[in-house]
Each structure stands twice: as C-alpha cells, then as structure tokens.
Amino acid sequence: MYWSYRKLNFIYFFLALILLSVAFYNIFYHLGKFPIYSWDEARHGVNAYEMLRQRNFIVNTYRYKTDYWNLKPPLSY
Numbered sequence: 001m002y003w004s005y006r007k008l009n010f011i012y013f014f015l016a017l018i019l020l021s022v023a024f025y026n027i028f029y030h031l032g033k034f035p036i037y038s039w040d041e042a043r044h045g046v047n048a049y050e051m052l053r054q055r056n057f058i059v060n061t062y063r064y065k066t067d068y069w070n071l072k073p074p075l076s077y
Helices: 001-027 040-054
Strands: none
Touching: none
C-alpha cells in the first residue's frame, strides 16, 4: 500500500516536471530574437521596464524620453 502511494507520487512529479519543461521551452524559446513593436501593450511594458531600470517611479518614459503618448497614471504600470 505504501509503495503504491510512493509510485503515484513519483509519477505525478515526473509528469509535472515534463509539463513544466515543455511550457518553459515554449515561453522562452526565441525570446530575444523579435523586436518589441510599438503596439499599445508592448509600449506599456517598455514603460514599466524603463521605470524600473531608472528607479524613477513617477515619470513614465519610452526610449528613455518622457512619454506623453500614454494616458495611464504612473503607478498603474
């Protein structure tokens, strides 16, 4: 009886590891090969990244210049 629970536990964790490995591969494969296009959500992501990188949490920037194109308040990023 103990052996069957241990075997099921091993199978569960093994399958979970395989599933997570496939998911990570699909998410991160070719991650840096495509440029960020100036779509709305991509632009918000660039704003948030630059705010974190510059440690300036009040003024949102795009290409390290003040961004007046977005209408979101700074803390919403």
